[in-house]
Amino acid sequence: MENRISPFLITILCIGIAVLYIPILVLIGYSFNASSLVSVWGGFSTSWYTQLVHNTQILDAAWLSLKIGVVVSTGSVILGTLAAISLVRFKIFRGRLLLTGMVNAPLVMPEIITGITQLLLFISMLHLFGWPHRGFTTIVIAHIAFCSAYVTVTVQSRLAGADRSLEEAAMDLGSGPVRAFIDTTLPGIAPALASSWLLSFTLSLDDLVISSFVSGPGASTLPMVIFSKVKLGVSPDVNALASLVICLVGVCVLFAGHLMRRTERQRVLDAQMAER
């Protein structure tokens, strides 16, 4: 099969990949441009990066985004994994269809709709109960709602493929179902949990639309600050900031991919061992 890819297909594949990467690479290249005129190359310089360190608005926003990211990805992995266990292990329960729908809908729902509806909920809740005030809390809740959906989808497929014989053996030997799950199945899906933690982190770090709706005065995340700068046009300090965020996200995704690949390989090895 491998030697029968037509040159036409290879050309399209190369064009597609070039289209995806050239703008990002050019952006990173220009972030090292010494000239403050974005279109003229004035030599190599890291001055835009050092300037970022002195920009308190950007530093505050970055710190807020990182804090939100850590809380969101931890919460999403817990809730998303519970949802995945529910959907894979409990075949029949009341609300299964509801849970399936609510786990899949955030993946396609336009962010602007999710953002508006969640804002209206938070406003009404604040009006009725005096909680939550818009800012950190509301952004965290809103992000968990869509990040946990991604976690569920990732963990669900891993859990569905997991071998249950060890867990059953542990239960036969007297372990409770929770204990048996923690001792046998959990280590197997742990890399999937770690990689969905990283992916949730990148999703939360990148989100602009939902954050803009549910955030309150004084709580500006990094994408919100970048957006307000980008609306004014291309500028060298945004180039540097954007390059940093892209690299951070890239490292997270590559590491997540590495974890997933390793478990996949381990599973294949285990299956081969079992066959012998």
Added chain:
Amino acid sequence: MTSAIRDAAPARALPRAALGEWLKRRGKWLIILPPLLFLLVFFLIPFGFALVISLADTAVRVPPFTDILSVSPDWHINLTLNLGNFKYLFTDEVYGLSYLYSLKTAFFSTLICLALGYPMAYAIARTSKSTQSVLLLIIILPFWTSFLLRVYALEGIIRETGLLNTALLWLGVVHHPLQIMRTTLAVYLGIIYSYLPFMVLPLFATLEKLDHSLLEAAADLGSPPWRTFVDVTLPLSMPGVIAGSMLVFIPAIGEFVIPTLLGGPDNLMIGRVLWDEFFGNRDWPVASAVAIAFLVLLVGPIALYQHYNTKQLES
């Protein structure tokens, strides 16, 4: 003394046994309920709130809309529904026009993504397993990178003094820089550039599972390659085509960042109208009505996506 101890032991054991019994029968709800309740309260119920507020009236107060339910001093419950917001959507043509414009833009962007993404996914599916994983990673990386930053990166290429115009001027292809920014073309480029990975990944997932013996059988029976493609490959990859198209089409209709940063004043997509209604005019009831009407029109495509997605997961 001893009998007292003997009596007390089962009495103490009883609650524990009952707890164990209860856990065995109902324990699964401890796992199901947290995500179910969280998503119910913070994802599904908000739509109910949007529906309720879309039926309210604007008011100068915090929050800026009237209560639908009110209790008068003599304990009569008054329900005031205001359908005016929905009527307004039909009288002011900006909503209808921007919705149709969003549909059109999303539709053609999806077609172009499909035309570009299908051969890409097909080529990846044809390579060896080890090349596949590298190529997939190359596609997945931009998938997770923020739209905002990627759209900004695209702006660096297509703006008047950007790389594209510099190159074209240098090559002598054009004598004046091309105006791409703030045009419809820029919006299309932005959507295609941002959403291409969303098309390739589901397509790859179905094309990878394609049974090659079917293709060989068709070839053995004398079918030319294009015939095999139309008769065998394309129908079998339909679930991927639909899933990928919906993953591009649905979010593209509601796109806000791309038309705002790359488009001109003519590129009035529904996401922009919603944003302005909310942050500019602060007319929350009308914005809720726009969102609800938008959502109603999305039910069909979302159901289609769910259907093919679950089918793909089951196979």
